[in-house]
Amino acid sequence: MAFEPSITPQRKRIGSVEPETFRGPWQVAWHYLMHLLLVWPVAGAAAWYFGDWKILILSSFFAVIVDTDHFVDYFLYPGRKGFSFSEALSSHYFRLVDRIYLPLHAYDLHLVAAFLIYYLGYTILAVSWLIGFIGHILGDEILGHSPGAYRFRNTLICRIVYRFHRKLYDDP
Numbered sequence: 001m002a003f004e005p006s007i008t009p010q011r012k013r014i015g016s017v018e019p020e021t022f023r024g025p026w027q028v029a030w031h032y033l034m035h036l037l038l039v040w041p042v043a044g045a046a047a048w049y050f051g052d053w054k055i056l057i058l059s060s061f062f063a064v065i066v067d068t069d070h071f072v073d074y075f076l077y078p079g080r081k082g083f084s085f086s087e088a089l090s091s092h093y094f095r096l097v098d099r100i101y102l103p104l105h106a107y108d109l110h111l112v113a114a115f116l117i118y119y120l121g122y123t124i125l126a127v128s129w130l131i132g133f134i135g136h137i138l139g140d141e142i143l144g145h146s147p148g149a150y151r152f153r154n155t156l157i158c159r160i161v162y163r164f165h166r167k168l169y170d171d172p
Contacts, residue, residue, distance in 0.1 A: 028089055032064055034143055039063045039135040046127050055128045062132025063139075069104035076101070099164040105137055106156035 043059035067089060074080065074088035077097055087093075094100055103109070110133040118126035137154050153159070153168045162168045 025086070028086060031089075035063050035136050035139045036060055038139040038142070039131060042135060043128070043131050046131060050124060050127065052124050054124055055131070058125065058128030059132040059135070062129055063136045066104045066133050066136045069102050072103060073097070073101050094166065094169070098166055100166050100169060101159075101164050103156070104133070105140070105154055106159070107134060107137060108155045108157055110134055
């Protein structure tokens, strides 16, 4: 009997992540590159308008740092085994939990924060804040990383009303 290679290679389970949902380093890098490509044109236009290129740098930083809130949900996920950076950013566990918090993925939070920052006299920081954080959340919706049919689910008020329940993110 001759050796016949399998058409679909067997993939190992990585931590508590199923192989088809695992996001390796290249997929994570691609995810952030897409967010930056969505933010850079707006940040570049704002930098040109205000004459300050710090807007581009700060907006890029805020567009990436927003995903640190995934670690809040990851550490609250009861099924995790150990710690995996890629698993935390894969968000696969959202399908397995009852509550999704993601505190930084909230439009209203960033609108209020940007207003307060502007009110304190930091215009460049406020503009960068809005472009980076709001751009990332919009990017998640445009790129399909934020499933569901409710457009206001990415507000902190809506999440509190729904008690952070996962059903808010399920398609009707």
